Structures are given as C-alpha cells and as structure tokens.
Amino acid sequence: MTVLLKPQKLVDAKVREFSMLIDGKWVEGIEAGTIERVAPGHGVTVSRYKAATKDDAVKAIAAARKAFDHGLWPRMTASERSNILLKAADMIAARADELAYLDAIEAGKPITQVQGEIAGAADIWRYAAALARDLHGESYNTLSEGTLGVVLREAVGVVSIITPWNFPFLIVSQKLPFALAAGCTAVVKPSELTSGSTLVLGEILMEAGVPAGVVNILAGTGAAVGATMTGHPDVDMVSFTGSTGIGRLTMENASKTLKKVSLELGGKNPQIVFPDADLDAFVDAAVFGAYFNAGECCNAGSRLILHRDIADDVTTRVAALSQKVKVGDPLDPSTQVGAIITPQHLEKVQGYVSAAAGSGANVALGGSHIDFGFGQYMAPTILSGVKPEMAVAREEVFGPVLSVLTFETAEDAVRIANSVDYGLSASVWSRDFDTCLTIGRKVRAGTIWMNTFMDGAAELPFGGYRQSGLGRELGRHAVEDYTETKTLNMHIGARTGWWMPR
Ligand code: NDP
Numbered sequence: 001m002t003v004l005l006k007p008q009k010l011v012d013a014k015v016r017e018f019s020m021l022i023d024g025k026w027v028e029g030i031e032a033g034t035i036e037r038v039a040p041g042h043g044v045t046v047s048r049y050k051a052a053t054k055d056d057a058v059k060a061i062a063a064a065r066k067a068f069d070h071g072l073w074p075r076m077t078a079s080e081r082s083n084i085l086l087k088a089a090d091m092i093a094a095r096a097d098e099l100a101y102l103d104a105i106e107a108g109k110p111i112t113q114v115q116g117e118i119a120g121a122a123d124i125w126r127y128a129a130a131l132a133r134d135l136h137g138e139s140y141n142t143l144s145e146g147t148l149g150v151v152l153r154e155a156v157g158v159v160s161i162i163t164p165w166n167f168p169f170l171i172v173s174q175k176l177p178f179a180l181a182a183g184c185t186a187v188v189k190p191s192e193l194t195s196g197s198t199l200v201l202g203e204i205l206m207e208a209g210v211p212a213g214v215v216n217i218l219a220g221t222g223a224a225v226g227a228t229m230t231g232h233p234d235v236d237m238v239s240f241t242g243s244t245g246i247g248r249l250t251m252e253n254a255s256k257t258l259k260k261v262s263l264e265l266g267g268k269n270p271q272i273v274f275p276d277a278d279l280d281a282f283v284d285a286a287v288f289g290a291y292f293n294a295g296e297c298c299n300a301g302s303r304l305i306l307h308r309d310i311a312d313d314v315t316t317r318v319a320a321l322s323q324k325v326k327v328g329d330p331l332d333p334s335t336q337v338g339a340i341i342t343p344q345h346l347e348k349v350q351g352y353v354s355a356a357a358g359s360g361a362n363v364a365l366g367g368s369h370i371d372f373g374f375g376q377y378m379a380p381t382i383l384s385g386v387k388p389e390m391a392v393a394r395e396e397v398f399g400p401v402l403s404v405l406t407f408e409t410a411e412d413a414v415r416i417a418n419s420v421d422y423g424l425s426a427s428v429w430s431r432d433f434d435t436c437l438t439i440g441r442k443v444r445a446g447t448i449w450m451n452t453f454m455d456g457a458a459e460l461p462f463g464g465y466r467q468s469g470l471g472r473e474l475g476r477h478a479v480e481d482y483t484e485t486k487t488l489n490m491h492i493g494a495r496t497g498w499w500m501p502r
Contacts, residue, residue: 002379005328005335006372010042016102018049018195020056020219021202023063024212030055035192035219040108041330041339043374047106049195052220057187057228060216064158064185065234067213074155074183078133085129085177088208092122092173095204102196103168104330108339108375109293111331114169120458121173124474127458128177131479135182146495150488155183156260157236159482160229162222162250163198164242165191165341166296166398171264172198174462174473175239176215182482187235188217189226193341195219222246233257237482240264241298243396244421244467251470262471262481264463266396267424270303270417271453272407272439275310277429278451283317285427285453290402291325291337291380292454295349298468299425299447299454303393304404305413311406315384318402319365322380327370337400339375346376349399356383356392356403364404394420410435414442423465427453446472 019026033051038044052060068074073081092099100114109117140149159179163171168190179186190198202217218225226246230238230253237260240250244265254261271289273282289301306314330338340346346369353367366379378399386393386403393403407413417426427449428439440448446464449455456462461475471481 002323002366002370003326004370005326005332007041007329007375008331009374010039010044010046013039013042013044013046013105015045016047016196018047018199018219020050020052021199021206021215021217022056022060023216024206029053030059035195037106037193037196039105039375040341041375041377042105047102047196049192049199049219051192052218052225054224054228056218056220057225058232060187060218061158061229061232061234063213063216064187067211068155068157068185071185071213072211073180073185073214076183078135081181081183082129082132084209085125085132085180088177088204088210089122089125089129091204091208092118092125092201095200096122099169099197099200102200103194104338106194106196107165107168108330108341110335110338112333112335113293117167117170121170124173124458125177128181128479131178131476132181135479135483137485146492148490148492150490152486152488153182153480153483154486156482156484157184158234159184159186159237159239160235161186161188162226162229162238162240162242163188163190165194166293166298168194169197169201171241172201175241178473178478179239179482180210180214181479184237184482185214186216187229188215189220189222189229190217192219192221227253230254231256235259237262247469262473263469264298264473265424265467265469266422267298267300267464267468268303268394268396268420268422269299269301269425269427269445270305270443271301271427271429272305272413272417272443273307273310273314274428274430274432274435275307276431278431279310279314279317281451282429283314283321286318286402287321287325289453291322291400294337294340294378295400296341296398298396300398301427301453302397302401302403304402305416306404306406308406308408311404315364315382315404319382322365322382325380327377327380328372337380340378340399343376345398346378349378349397349401352392352395352397352399353381353383353401356386356390359387359390361386361390361392361403366400388416388419396422410439414439417443421467424468425449
C-alpha cells in the first residue's frame with residue numbers, strides 16, 4: 001500500500017495578494033479582475049493575483065519596447081548587466097524559503113523538492129551572469145587583403161516569456177536571465193495557476209537594479225494575455241514552455257510577424273532497459289522518473305521499455321518500491337509526491353488509466369485518486385502489458401502513471417522509443433558501452449541519459465526533437481538564442497569593383 005501523509009488543513013493560511021509589474025510600477029491593471037488560486041494540496045485559497053487583460057499586455061509590451069529602444073539596459077556594459085544578475089541570484093537565495101513555500105502551496109509540489117529547485121534556479125541566474133560577459137561574435141581576417149568580416153551578436157529585442165504551472169520558478173529561470181544577459185527586455189506571463197513566485201521575482205529584480213520597463217510581469221490567462229504577447233508586432237521573440245498544442249498555436253500566432261520562436265513542449269520519454277543493466281539502480285530511477293513532481297513533468301520517464309527476459313521481475317520490483325513512495329502533504333518535508341494541479345487535470349489523468357485498462361492493459365499498482373477529504377491526489381500507478389499504440393503509451397499523461405512495454409531486440413527498442421510524436425529525452429540502461437552508445441545515437445531525443453535519469457546542469461543544453469520543441473535552453477548557447485546575428489563586411493583601402501577599373 002502507498003505511504004500516505006495526510007495534509008494538515010490550512011485553515012489559517014494567509015492569502016497573498018499580488019498586483020502586476022508594468023514599467024517598473026506595481027499596478028492594479030486596467031479592468032482589475034482577480035484570479036484566485038486554491039492550493040491543490042489543501043483546498044483553500046492561498047493567492048490572489050490581479051488578472052491582466054489584453055490592454056495591460058499591450059501596455060507591458062510598450063514599456064518593454066521603450067526600455068529596449070531607448071533605455072539603459074541594452075546599452076550597459078556586459079559587466080554591469082552581469083553584476084545585476086548576480087545580485088538577483090543572491091536575493092533569490094536570500095528569499096528561497098518564501099519562494100519555495102509559494103511554489104509548494106500553489107502547485108502542490110513537495111517542499112523539499114521545491115527548495116532544491118529554487119537553489120538550482122539561483123545557480124542558473126549565476127551561470128547566465130557569467131555568460132553575459134562571454135557573449136561575443138566572430139571575426140574573419142582571411143577573406144581577402146581588402147576585406148575584414150566581423151560578425152556581431154546583438155540582443156534580439158523584446159521577448160515574450162510564457163511559462164507553465166509545473167515548475168513555476170525554475171522554468172522562468174531557464175529563460176529570463178539569459179534574455180537579460182543578452183540585453184533584451186521582456187514581458188513575462190506565468191501560468192494563471194502558479195503566478196506567485198514569478199511576481200516575487202519581479203520584486204527581486206527591481207531591488208537588484210533592473211531598470212523600469214526591462215522586465216514586466218503579468219498574471220492572466222493565455223487566451224487574453226498570452227495570445228497578445230505572441231502576436232503583437234512590437235514583440236521580437238517568443239520563448240514558450242507548455243503543452244505541444246499551445247506551442248503550435250504560439251508558433252502560428254508568432255508567424256504573422258515572423259518572430260523568432262523558442263518552444264519547450266511535451267515529452268513521452270522512454271527508459272530502455274537491457275538484462276545486463278544494474279537493475280537496482282534502474283528500479284530506483286524508474287520510480288523517481290515516474291513520480292517526481294507527481295509525473296507532472298515534461299521529462300517524466302513515463303514509458304519503461306524493458307527487455308522481455310527481465311520485464312516481469314523488474315515490473316514487480318518497481319511496483320514494490322513504488323509502494324514505499326510517500327504521497328501527501330506538500331508542506332511535509334518527507335513527502336515525495338504532492339498534489340495534482342487541478343481537479344480537471346486529475347480527471348484527465350484518471351481517464352488515461354481507465355482507457356488503458358479498457359483496452360487490455362493491466363493495472364499493476366494504484367489506478368485511482370487518493371481522498372484526504374480536501375485537495376486532489378493520485379496514487380502512484382503502474383500499467384503493465386501496455387501496447388505502443390495505446391494512448392497512454394503515446395500521449396503525455398502528466399500524472400504519476402507509468403506504462404510498461406517490452407522489447408526483444410535492440411532494433412525493436414529503438415523503434416518503440418521513436419514511435420511517438422515526441423523526442424524530449426530518453427535513457428538507456430546497460431553495462432555494455434556499445435549498447436548504450438548505439439541506442440543513444442539512434443533514439444531521436446534532445447537528451448539521452450545513460451545509466452541515470454533526469455540529471456541536469458545549467459551547462460547542459462535542454463530541449464526537444466520533433467514535437468517536443470524548437471531550440472535549446474541552458475548551456476553555453478542559451479544567451480545566443482536571445483540574439484540576432486549582424487555581419488559587418490568592411491573594405492580596407494581603395495575599392496575596386498564593378499564600375500571601377502581593376
Ligand atoms: P498550456 O500549454 O495550456 O499552458 C502553458 C502556458 O501557456 C500557460 O501560461 C498558459 O496560460 C499559456 N497559454 C494558454 N493558452 C495560450 C495562448 N493561446 N497563447 C499563449 N499562451 C497561452 O499548459 P496547461 O497548463 O494547460 O497544461 C496542459 C497540458 O500541457 C498538461 O496536461 C501537459 O500535458 C502539458 N504541459 C506540458 C508542460 C511541459 O513542461 N512540457 C508544462 C505544462 C503543461 P494559462 O494556463 O495561464 O491560461
């Protein structure tokens with residue numbers, strides 16, 4: 001049986017009120033609607049944000065445009081920008097408890113997990129600060145005696161940053177510091193479900209010395225605010241993380257003015273396991289990969305692709321370890337799996353499980369929600385006997401649901417791994433170096449882990465093949481993503497050419 005940690009009812013929860021940040025001022029917005037966030041783990045209201053409208057988004061874009069075209073930020077030295085980003089990183093670390101609490105309560109995430117995410121985010125701000133000073137172009141002194149070619153990197157301009165609810169503070173930190181490092185200005189829209197920590201980031205950035213208008217932050221719906229941010233002609237680039245469906249819509253909208261687009265979308269990530277693997281290590285990684293962040297993770301290892309000879313044994317061991325996972329109160333430091341983001345999402349996750357069971361999959365563990373009397377929770381769930389063509393094996397379930405498939409040959413494993421529309425990440429488990437590298441080369445995904453799962457670092461690029469996205473975040477090139485390339489082609493000495501005598 002799953003280990004349950006009943007949430008403490010937050011009867012005295014202090015409701016935090018947030019306004020929106022436009023042009024360096026905290027404002028109530030033009031029509032001042034309110035978004036109320038009910039904590040998914042506790043069932044009580046914990047935050048109220050002023051809901052931005054399309055007109056607020058237009059004002060925020062105008063502020064970012066003015067700050068880019070006429071303001072100080074893009075004209076500062078890289079060293080000055082870098083110092084402000086470092087100060088922001090220190091302030092994120094100083095307010096880590098407050099940020100972690102907000103993400104835990106608004107998203108239903110386990111508190112110790114979010115503490116790790118906030119520390120990781122501060123580290124990313126520091127990394128971006130270092131890259132700010134390393135942004136440079138190229139020069140060509142070898143083209144001809146009379147030619148010098150210089151390739152400049154210039155900030156792309158105004159960037160719209162749209163983020164989802166599953167890693168509210170971490171995902172904005174994978175985008176905004178790199179855009180700022182390049183000298184861009186931004187309008188940021190967090191998910192309407194989890195806007196609190198991003199709005200606190202606005203306070204931090206103002207205090208760290210980011211000039212007015214450089215970062216504007218709006219809570220609001222995707223339909224009103226997001227659509228304006230992706231379509232407005234004064235926006236130069238859109239950086240989006242979320243579902244593949246809305247990613248597609250974002251690209252369509254941005255295509256009307258041919259904006260640069262960066263998309264980090266869904267995944268259906270396989271873990272391929274050979275009989276010679278360290279199975280103890282794998283079983284631990286399987287449980288972590290499936291239930292980390294309640295499976296509400298683009299990188300979730302939601303498909304186990306096990307060699308036929310070990311499938312039954314490994315499934316039994318994964319199920320046994322899954323029962324030790326602690327599910328419940330996001331604010332309890334020993335919780336490993338918190339709440340599901342909304343009641344509607346819980347229904348969607350359960351729908352996938354019943355559809356799979358209806359088509360012949362076996363519910364080897366869990367399968368239903370957990371009723372604590374308030375909030376919404378889902379039991380760790382394992383489906384065995386899943387066929388590659390079932391929806392649960394092809395679509396992003398975004399819940400703590402593991403599908404087990406089997407293979408006979410390495411070619412089979414690669415074919416099954418590549419048979420979905422996604423290509424975000426994958427892992428291969430074997431003690432044989434050749435097996436790992438062969439599979440690693442053939443699986444079409446942006447990250448391949450070998451004998452590990454979901455490790456990451458600010459230095460390593462992250463993003464997807466095919467319908468998992470476009471472009472890469474993090475890594476040395478993250479800042480370059482927020483730049484345009486300009487060629488300076490210079491002639492030295494007397495010009496000879498078309499009309500001139502040679
Ligand atoms: P969405 O893709 O709907 O939302 C992501 C962000 O886009 C949110 O800020 C949202 O705003 C915004 N948005 C919504 N509509 C538009 C639009 N027309 N134009 C511009 N921006 C828009 O994800 P959901 O939160 O609804 O989650 C649905 C599913 O997406 C999940 O079940 C999961 O499968 C997948 N998902 C994948 C993520 C990933 O990291 N790959 C992250 C989150 C979800 P708002 O919601 O505030 O209206």
